[in-house]
Amino acid sequence: MRLLAARGEEAKILAGGQSLMPMLNLRLARPELLIDINLADQRPPSRTGDLLRLPALTRHRVLLEHDLVRQHSPLLAEAIRHVGNVRVRNRGTIGGSLAHADPTSEIGCCALATQAQVVARGPDGERTVPVSELFAGYWSTTLAESEIITDVLVPVARPRQGWSFLEMVRRTSDFAIVAVAAVVELGEGPGEIAAARVALAGVADRVMLADPGPVGGTADQDLDLAAARIAETLEPASDVHASAAYRRRLARVLVARALRQAAGRATGDAR
Amino acid sequence: MNKRQIVLSVNGTDHEVWVFPSGTLLDVLHDELGLADVRYGCGEGVCGTCTVLLDGDPVNACLTLAVQAVGHPVTTMRGLMGPGEVMHPLQECFLRRGASQCGFCTPGMVLTSLDLVRRTGRPTRDEIRYALVGNLCRCTGYTKILDAIEEYADQ
Numbered sequence: 001m002r003l004l005a006a007r008g009e010e011a012k013i014l015a016g017g018q019s020l021m022p023m024l025n026l027r028l029a030r031p032e033l034l035i036d037i038n039l040a041d042q043r044p045p046s047r048t049g050d051l052l053r054l055p056a057l058t059r060h061r062v063l064l065e066h067d068l069v070r071q072h073s074p075l076l077a078e079a080i081r082h083v084g085n086v087r088v089r090n091r092g093t094i095g096g097s098l099a100h101a102d103p104t105s106e107i108g109c110c111a112l113a114t115q116a117q118v119v120a121r122g123p124d125g126e127r128t129v130p131v132s133e134l135f136a137g138y139w140s141t142t143l144a145e146s147e148i149i150t151d152v153l154v155p156v157a158r159p160r161q162g163w164s165f166l167e168m169v170r171r172t173s174d175f176a177i178v179a180v181a182a183v184v185e186l187g188e189g190p191g192e193i194a195a196a197r198v199a200l201a202g203v204a205d206r207v208m209l210a211d212p213g214p215v216g217g218t219a220d221q222d223l224d225l226a227a228a229r230i231a232e233t234l235e236p237a238s239d240v241h242a243s244a245a246y247r248r249r250l251a252r253v254l255v256a257r258a259l260r261q262a263a264g265r266a267t268g269d270a271r
Numbered sequence: 272m273n274k275r276q277i278v279l280s281v282n283g284t285d286h287e288v289w290v291f292p293s294g295t296l297l298d299v300l301h302d303e304l305g306l307a308d309v310r311y312g313c314g315e316g317v318c319g320t321c322t323v324l325l326d327g328d329p330v331n332a333c334l335t336l337a338v339q340a341v342g343h344p345v346t347t348m349r350g351l352m353g354p355g356e357v358m359h360p361l362q363e364c365f366l367r368r369g370a371s372q373c374g375f376c377t378p379g380m381v382l383t384s385l386d387l388v389r390r391t392g393r394p395t396r397d398e399i400r401y402a403l404v405g406n407l408c409r410c411t412g413y414t415k416i417l418d419a420i421e422e423y424a425d426q
Contacts, residue, residue, distance in 0.1 A: 014336075018316055021334035025314035034293070038339060060329075085405020086383060091335070092327045120301075143372075173404040265369055 005123050005146040007033050008208040013148055014038070015057060018088045032108075042152070045069055052154040056095020056118075061082070063094060075114060075163035075181060079106040080251030085173050088217040091115065095149040098134065101141050104175040106167065108135065108207035112199035113163075113181035116154045122147035135206035156240035162266030164258040167201075168250055170241070177242045178250045182258035184218075186266045191217040193263070196226065198255055201234040203247055210255070211233070218263040227256035277341050281306070282350030290337045297332035299319045300347065308348045308378040312407070319406030322379035323347050329386050348378035355402070361385055361423045370419035371409035379406045384420045393424045 004011050010032035014020055023029040034049060045068050053071045063069050064080045072090040083097075083106050097107045098118060112132040116166075117180070118129050123146055125267075128178040136142050143149070157163065167179035187194035193215045201207045210230040216222035231252035238244045274289045281304060288303050300309040300323065312320035314333050321332040324346040351359040358366070361381055371377045380403065387394050387402040394402065399420050400413075408416060 015335050017336075018331070021295075021331075021336075022315040024293075025333060034336075036336070084303065085314065085319070086386070086402055087319070087322060087329045087331045087405055089323075090330050170402070173406075 004023040016092040018092040019100045045230040054152040058091045058147045069155045076110045079110045079165040106201045108198045109201045111183040119151040120147045124217035137205045155163045164261035180254045180258045182262040184262040285366045296335040296336045296337045299337040319379035322382045364419040364423040368419035370415040376408040
């Protein structure tokens with residue numbers, strides 16, 4: 001941290017290296033100094049009360065296989081299956097992924113949908129930042145230059161809560177054209193929804209939460225309406241992978257499917 | 272930045288090498304140690320031709336710095352072979368099934384699928400496909416590779 005504070009933007013933190021190293025190999029980044037934090041922290045995932053504490057250097061493979069993660073954040077465990085390939089998952093880390101702030105990040109999507117927070121440590125101490133306030137645009141965060149992420153805190157999944165992760169890719173392990181993470185919490189009455197959170201990747205300069213508005217209930221037409229409302233608010237970019245119109249259409253279809261699946265899981269009737 | 276001397280354990284042998292701190296494990300294995308079975312493909316971790324086992328787990332040698340491998344045993348495909356370059360049984364399955372044409376992807380395919388079989392015993396064909404999404408082959412169409420891995424897993 002002293003090195004980082006002293007060298008400022010000349011320095012880059014090297015965590016798992018599965019995004020930064022390709023950028024170096026392609027000469028897209030030319031930092032003067034790499035600070036390798038691998039092995040700096042070997043804590044395993046743990047649970048305290050309603051929070052799953054994932055140390056920033058937790059590798060994707062651990063997220064995929066660890067019992068605590070599978071049990072308390074099945075959304076994250078499922079989404080990790082779509083991240084990179086086996087070699088990337090053996091080295092890549094959750095903190096590194098969030099700090100890299102890729103706008104197509106599956107992990108960022110899940111962190112938003114689960115209302116996760118990151119613990120950031122800087123020269124002046126520690127602070128907790130909601131992931132909803134972490135991303136600032138393409139590959140940039142609101143963290144100060146001298147701050148690093150030390151932990152990711154994920155609220156544990158609760159009863160009467162359902163989840164879904166869906167994405168569209170041309171080939172498995174590609175960057176997502178559109179990815180959706182959804183969490184639905186049931187209300188007291190039958191078919192009532194207390195809260196629905198939808199996070200999207202691939203439709204903006206960052207992964208983002210989308211407001212589904214008031215969702216009437218778990219009926220398919222209510223969920224489809226919410227998906228349509230979300231799609232109308234999106235302003236995705238066109239690029240070589242997909243047009244803006246296709247991305248908006250895809251977002252509507254995937255959000256509708258994700259809400260149906262999440263609502264189904266919440267009511268114990270997985271569809 | 273100056274070169275520094277490090278010791279790498281590769282295929283069971285310790286090697287003293289001089290490396291730049293910014294040098295990748297791939298460059299050291301291929302260029303310094305002459306291991307032609309570790310190959311530069313994409314440099315982005317996508318193609319799988321530089322796959323090596325680090326502490327027994329498949330990793331991208333192109334995305335790992337050589338200095339990061341100090342104290343962590345490295346295995347390349349050659350390290351699977353017995354004395355006198357006797358082929359590993361999985362390599363024999365590849366040969367028998369015609370799962371290797373130009374051969375560029377073969378070391379990565381062998382190391383990745385060996386790791387899969389070690390972990391899961393008898394993976395399904397879909398599980399093999401999923402494990403190999405990060406290993407690209409432009410010759411075989413993959414079918415014979417899947418056949419070879421299934422034959423090995425059945426042994």
